Amino acid sequence: MSSPTLVRLRSTSFGYADRTVVSGVDLTVRAGEVVALLGPNGSGKSTLVRGILGLSTRQGGDVELFDTPLDEFDQYTRLGYVPQRHSLSASVRATVTEIVEVGRLPHRPWWKPQSRQDHAIVREAIADVGLADRAHEEVAALSGGQQRRVLIARALAGRPDMLVMDEPTAGVDHANQEALALVLHRLADRGTSMLVVTHELEALERVVTRIVCLDAGHIDFDGTPAAYSDHLRRHAVGSDHHHPD
Ligand code: ADP
Numbered sequence: 001m002s003s004p005t006l007v008r009l010r011s012t013s014f015g016y017a018d019r020t021v022v023s024g025v026d027l028t029v030r031a032g033e034v035v036a037l038l039g040p041n042g043s044g045k046s047t048l049v050r051g052i053l054g055l056s057t058r059q060g061g062d063v064e065l066f067d068t069p070l071d072e073f074d075q076y077t078r079l080g081y082v083p084q085r086h087s088l089s090a091s092v093r094a095t096v097t098e099i100v101e102v103g104r105l106p107h108r109p110w111w112k113p114q115s116r117q118d119h120a121i122v123r124e125a126i127a128d129v130g131l132a133d134r135a136h137e138e139v140a141a142l143s144g145g146q147q148r149r150v151l152i153a154r155a156l157a158g159r160p161d162m163l164v165m166d167e168p169t170a171g172v173d174h175a176n177q178e179a180l181a182l183v184l185h186r187l188a189d190r191g192t193s194m195l196v197v198t199h200e201l202e203a204l205e206r207v208v209t210r211i212v213c214l215d216a217g218h219i220d221f222d223g224t225p226a227a228y229s230d231h232l233r234r235h236a237v238g239s240d241h242h243h244p245d
């Protein structure tokens, strides 16, 4: 039996107004996969992952989440999302715990955990990202990298089957990069599926099961890390010797 399908795009396009940024993409992510989405700046990576979550305009094709058309999908906590640009500094007065509590029921942001179990899950999510000792501090007192970890904890508090992360390690200092890589390794060990936009593939080498490359809105590679190394090598050789393909 094959693993459940978490995300399925069929000839899907996304864009802004009359501009198409991602065109005719086919992409399937199955349970247990950790997919790294690579590509140059401006190639449409953020537009694509936002489109999967219904946050950029679909101009054609289909999006299905957990075998349900996106329009009918309402199990939001099954899919955790960590956006590329975060806006935690706007919530200056909120503590780490208060931010992560929102992730327990994202469509009711005023909600506070009531049950002992909810409290425990929130505490565990904060511990998972290595911020247990900062749980009651205001997020404004944390560094950018630590705030990024708070956002991951917020996504984890929903106990998602899948995490979608847009450049979680970009612009983050070395210590925080290592902490983030550790979080992703732990999640992968636990069987959480992931779609991660990244420029730092080396840090995730051990967890990534598949690599997808986006170039100017088209997928130009989709395969295993081994096939990707091969692809890169052939590409380099090909440019020297007109290697036949
Ligand atoms: P990446 O994440 O790969 O760097 P993006 O998806 O952010 O790429 O951007 C792809 C293209 O879409 C870029 O040319 C960018 O300028 C454009 N774009 C991104 N967001 C918007 C928006 N909100 N409105 C109009 N164009 C946008």
Ligand code: MG
Binding pocket: 045, 046, 047, 084, 166
């Ligand atoms: Mg981006």
